[in-house]
Amino acid sequence: MQRINLPSVPPPTWLPCLAQVIAVSFGSKVKLLRKEKAWSQDELAEHAQIDGRQISRYENDRVVPSVEVIIKVAQAFDVSIDFLLLEKAPRRALHAPQSKLVQRIAEMGALSVDDEKSLLHMLEAIEAKNKLKALAAKVG
Numbered sequence: 001m002q003r004i005n006l007p008s009v010p011p012p013t014w015l016p017c018l019a020q021v022i023a024v025s026f027g028s029k030v031k032l033l034r035k036e037k038a039w040s041q042d043e044l045a046e047h048a049q050i051d052g053r054q055i056s057r058y059e060n061d062r063v064v065p066s067v068e069v070i071i072k073v074a075q076a077f078d079v080s081i082d083f084l085l086l087e088k089a090p091r092r093a094l095h096a097p098q099s100k101l102v103q104r105i106a107e108m109g110a111l112s113v114d115d116e117k118s119l120l121h122m123l124e125a126i127e128a129k130n131k132l133k134a135l136a137a138k139v140g
Contacts, residue, residue: 030059
């Protein structure tokens with residue numbers, strides 16, 4: 001069998017180190033989310049099925065969690081992984097709703113103020129129509 005020598009390729013310079021990304025906000029976000037749920041560190045460990053002795057270390061950014069732990073924490077709190085890892089990532093659920101309407105709106109991206117008002121007005125009109133139908137069904 002012939003051996004092929006491939007050139008050594010350094011990692012891309014744009015790829016940040018996981019420890020640097022996580023150190024920015026992971027610990028403080030975990031602590032915030034835990035307090036919102038009124039969970040103790042032991043309760044979080046139970047919900048996330050991780051070692052309870054490590055929670056304090058994660059929250060104080062003394063230890064960088066493994067990818068497996070990050071996923072378990074995201075699942076326990078039902079928040080996206082990017083929210084846990086990135087300082088300015090918006091908070092959103094781990095699993096996006098499967099509704100076609102929600103998916104379509106998400107794909108549209110940012111709407112202008114006028115477009116957003118128009119869309120909300122249309123949704124309110126549909127909601128009013130459905131309420132009227134329900135009332136009419138009760139009467140008739």
